[in-house]
Amino acid sequence: MTTITEPIPLPELTTDDLSRYSRHLILPEVGMEGQQKLKAAQVLCVGTGGLGSPLAFYLAAAGIGTLGLVDFDVVDASNLQRQIIHSTKDIGRKKLDSAEEKLKALNPALNVVKYDTMLTSANALEILKDYDIVADGTDNFPTRYLVNDACVLLGKPNVYGSIFRFEGQASVFATEQGPCYRCLYPEPPPPGLVPSCAEGGVLGILPGLVGVIQATETIKLILGNGEPLIGRLLLVDALNMRFRELKLRKNPDCPVCGTHPTVTQLIDYDQFCGIAHETPRQAAMKNGIPQLTVKELKRRLDAGEEVFILDVREPYEYQIANIGGKLIPQNDVPQRLAEIDRDREIVVHCLSGGRSQRIAEYLKQAGYARVANLAGGIRAWSEEIDPSVKKY
Amino acid sequence: MIINIPTPLRTYTDGQNAVKVDAASVASALQALTASYPDLRKHLFSGDGKVRAFVNLYLNDEDVRYLPARESSPVSSEDTLSIIPSIAGGSPGLAVQAISSWARSPADFGLEPRT
Numbered sequence: 073m074t075t076i077t078e079p080i081p082l083p084e085l086t087t088d089d090l091s092r093y094s095r096h097l098i099l100p101e102v103g104m105e106g107q108q109k110l111k112a113a114q115v116l117c118v119g120t121g122g123l124g125s126p127l128a129f130y131l132a133a134a135g136i137g138t139l140g141l142v143d144f145d146v147v148d149a150s151n152l153q154r155q156i157i158h159s160t161k162d163i164g165r166k167k168l169d170s171a172e173e174k175l176k177a178l179n180p181a182l183n184v185v186k187y188d189t190m191l192t193s194a195n196a197l198e199i200l201k202d203y204d205i206v207a208d209g210t211d212n213f214p215t216r217y218l219v220n221d222a223c224v225l226l227g228k229p230n231v232y233g234s235i236f237r238f239e240g241q242a243s244v245f246a247t248e249q250g251p252c253y254r255c256l257y258p259e260p261p262p263p264g265l266v267p268s269c270a271e272g273g274v275l276g277i278l279p280g281l282v283g284v285i286q287a288t289e290t291i292k293l294i295l296g297n298g299e300p301l302i303g304r305l306l307l308v309d310a311l312n313m314r315f316r317e318l319k320l321r322k323n324p325d326c327p328v329c330g331t332h333p334t335v336t337q338l339i340d341y342d343q344f345c346g347i348a349h350e351t352p353r354q355a356a357m358k359n360g361i362p363q364l365t366v367k368e369l370k371r372r373l374d375a376g377e378e379v380f381i382l383d384v385r386e387p388y389e390y391q392i393a394n395i396g397g398k399l400i401p402q403n404d405v406p407q408r409l410a411e412i413d414r415d416r417e418i419v420v421h422c423l424s425g426g427r428s429q430r431i432a433e434y435l436k437q438a439g440y441a442r443v444a445n446l447a448g449g450i451r452a453w454s455e456e457i458d459p460s461v462k463k464y
Numbered sequence: 465m466i467i468n469i470p471t472p473l474r475t476y477t478d479g480q481n482a483v484k485v486d487a488a489s490v491a492s493a494l495q496a497l498t499a500s501y502p503d504l505r506k507h508l509f510s511g512d513g514k515v516r517a518f519v520n521l522y523l524n525d526e527d528v529r530y531l532p533a534r535e536s537s538p539v540s541s542e543d544t545l546s547i548i549p550s551i552a553g554g555s556p557g558l559a560v561q562a563i564s565s566w567a568r569s570p571a572d573f574g575l576e577p578r579t
Binding site for chain 2: 122210211212213216234235236237238239241256257258259260261274305307309311312316317318319320321
């Protein structure tokens with residue numbers, strides 16, 4: 073005996089809808105039914121940053137009915153180079169509020185659901201379960217694996233996009249037949265070996281390119297039309313403007329979507345990605361280099377200690393903000409050791425602590441007896457000690 | 465054959481985005497590559513000589529892991545090998561992550577200590 077399930081009726085299009093979406097309606101691949109499917113659709117955007125901005129914008133414009141947004145961040149001036157949903161006047165404002173305002177201005181009929189939280193193993197399934205499709209615009213490995221696993225467990229397609237400098241990747245993961253992110257990358261790279269934000273850098277327009285590809289894939293999945301990026305990894309090289317595609321296969325031994333999965337519930341993704349919940353003692357040393365907090369440095373400077381502050385950023389960065397350290401850009405350090413006083417304790421800093429850690433290790437190797445790294449760099453100084461030091 | 469070098473690893477190939485090598489198999493192509501650019505070795509291989517789990521190799525558009533002969537697969541001068549590392553960047557200015565800057569010694573980032 074077969075069970076006949078009644079299809080859920082699609083929402084009617086209003087007169088306003090008909091004029092707004094007229095260019096869609098005359099496309100045979102969309103038409104009335106396609107536009108009704110878009111209106112019925114519920115899409116979750118994880119992140120309203122570089123990828124999330126164009127993604128959410130175009131989905132709102134296209135007539136998606138409900139858009140969920142997950143973000144806990146506030147708008148910073150350094151975001152505006154690429155996060156086009158936010159404006160200069162929004163600096164300091166919650167990204168969710170800023171994004172909602174722009175999306176509703178574009179399309180007042182859009183239903184925006186805001187999740188002012190970090191996506192975690194504790195809340196991901198609850199948040200994702202109400203959506204048809206999840207678009208992943210996050211910026212770190214733990215959340216990438218979390219979104220992937222939650223999508224596999226719930227059976228939701230995961231429209232993936234990722235960027236670095238001039239390169240991007242896009243695909244559609246976690247469909248029934250297709251591979252998931254773990255089929256492609258079973259393990260994340262070890263932490264601490266990766267450059268942070270400012271040090272990695274990204275061409276502002278690149279998340280635009282990749283985010284729009286994600287929006288396109290999302291819409292195609294809703295329409296059930298065209299050939300989605302399932303089982304294909306699209307590579308975007310903006311510098312040479314080359315688009316390539318690689319075949320992805322579903323790994324039968326995949327721990328989450330394989331035939332005998334070992335991951336059947338969400339795990340601790342920080343731990344999986346090797347990000348230990350550091351104890352203060354561990355945090356105080358890294359590769360043999362003491363990690364000085366900005367508070368400790370301030371205390372010691374106030375106490376009149378003559379530490380040698382070495383700033384290893386680039387001259388343009390120094391011009392934006394500095395704390396009076398001696399500026400020697402990281403690559404010039406080996407040629408300019410004579411300028412670094414061997415008899416004093418050296419505190420090396422950069423923007424957030426990555427470059428300075430490497431230079432501190434280098435100086436130690438070069439025979440400097442007392443070298444410390446300023447944990448969190450000038451950014452932490454600006455946040456915890458002196459807000460007048462400009463953040464960038 | 466041509467080996468495509470991804471952005472995060474170009475630091476170790478003098479900024480080149482592609483390197484030409486003469487090789488008969490995927491493994492020997494990687495050997496030739498790391499012989500020319502020794503700093504790449506630890507980024508591509510773990511201590512026991514295996515390709516790292518977060519680095520994917522593609523011969524043309526096929527994942528080397530799924531080729532019958534895997535890294536022993538024969539290659540010709542017309543073939544292209546691509547190194548595809550995982551990247552995680554996307555959202556706010558929190559962290560753009562990729563395999564890169566694993567510098568542990570000055571030579572790792574092209575610095576030579578003055579003696």
